Amino acid sequence: MTYTLLQHQEEGVGFLTGNAAGLLAFEQGLGKTLVAIDAFRRLLDGGTADRLLVVCPNSLKRNWLAELRKFAPFLSVDIAEGPPKKRREIFRESKARVVVTSYETARAETTSLIALCQRQRTILVLDESHAAKNWRSQTSAAMRTVAPHANRRWLLSGTPVTNTATDLHTQVNILEPGKSPLGSEEAFRAQLEFDPHAKFAQATFDRLILRRTKEQCLDLPEKSYVDVRVELPDWQRRAYNQMRDEMIAEIRDLSGQEYRAYAATALSKLTRLIQLASNPALIFPDLDKQPAKFETLDGLIGDILSVPGRKVILWSNYIRTIESLLVRIPGAVAIYGATPNTERQEIARRFQEDADTRVLIANPAAAGTGFTFTAASFTIYESLSWRYDHYAQSQDRNHRIGQTEPVTYMRLLAADTIEEAVVIALERKSALARGLLGDEGADASVAQLSQAEMCELLANNRLPEREVADHTTMVLS
Incomplete structure (x- = not known):
């Protein structure tokens, strides 16, 4: 189908295609999935990317499949799920342009995800990325392990901060693995004691995060x-x-x-x-x-x-x-x-x-x-x-x-x-x-x-x- 992006969606596509890493923090309903699909299409057409690896909550795998069929039916898609043998076979042998899997599978198949990323120029997308916000969780550890092997890292979340400022600290480390632009988690927490609104980190947030709200972008009914x-x-x-x-x-x-x-x-x-x-x-x-x-x-x-x-x-x-x-x-x-x-x-x-x-x-x-x-x-x-x-x-x-x-x-x-x-x-x-x-x-x-x-x-x-x-x-x- 043909579609026309809204202004904020064009801004989102420009943000993702113009950066090796970024958190698209659009509020729910502003079209984060469409923006990511269109950004990948443009990079694919430009010869600078080969594959999109989407990691999302289990309940959203079919949503990604439906959105890809709707907005980019020419892209081949595999969903890596099922018994371990089946999903490992998909990670190992898939020729699809887009591979979709869940956080649960990613935790269990970290090695397979790394190998997939290393075979081609891969864009890693973490949908509802606040799922990986807890530094000590298995999900966060798995995503931090896979992230360095992807050519680009895009995080999507309308609510990237669901508990404290440290939620963003973890996601920033996934975006820029090995660089630690916000320092260690302990140091970050210590700074929050004196600056609870994390103004000291604002320059990093401005560089890596694009936030848009419905009030800014849409004329919706009351x-x-x-x-x-x-x-x-x-x-x-x-x-x-x-x-x-x-x-x-x-x-x-x-x-x-x-x-x-x-x-x-x-x-x-x-x-x-x-x-x-x-x-x-x-x-x-x-x-x-x-x-x-x-x-x-x-x-x-x-x-x-x-x-x-x-x-x-x-x-x-x-x-x-x-x-x-x-x-x-x-x-x-x-x-x-x-x-x-x-x-x-x-x-x-x-x-x-x-x-x-x-x-x-x-x-x-x-x-x-x-x-x-x-x-x-x-x-x-x-x-x-x-x-x-x-x-x-x-x-x-x-x-x-x-x-x-x-x-x-x-x-x-x-x-x-x-x-x-x-x-x-x-x-x-x-x-x-x-x-x-x-x-x-x-x-x-x-x-x-x-x-x-x-x-x-x-x-x-x-x-x-x-x-x-x-x-x-x-x-x-």
């Missing part, structure tokens, strides 16, 4: 947010209050040393409260009662679909809830962890194009990246997690290029529960994210709460104000 507070029925309220009160009593009885150990696992304990507020069957599988949110969803979805042509995305974090809602909502389709990767693109296409497919139920971890759902102008969050990156990326599935209608986001919140604190945390991070890159989750901040603050959070659903300052962020110009 977004609006509606919080729907759901009153819990007596049985669900009693169960929630009992678990909450038991947690508070347990925390108050801990010694200082015992609490420090407890705080390190606090997020999983708080998640159980969130599950109880959302769908108690997640904790009590034999429960035969209807959670309050299900009745509320019946009314909301009925109202939305009463207008012909409307479609809605329903996000949930929990497999059992998704499967219950699939039974409850006639004609709904779903993309979540149990959906085979080979079927996800077809489900997304059906939701986009089939007028009779009007409800998509999805999990942000499975469908929050790599998909376009602009057929929907309504989005409902049945449940929320502390993960800001999942929240932001899921919103961008339908507020992106191709959306012509104002988009409404509805968040179902169980009244007087921990979910109110989750929303406060997400709103703080969202405010920071305008011009900044926000925090991944509550792991660090929750673990830093004192015993009194943890009890206050549980009892009154309030985070301390100092929680805002606990997140290190930086400006990407």
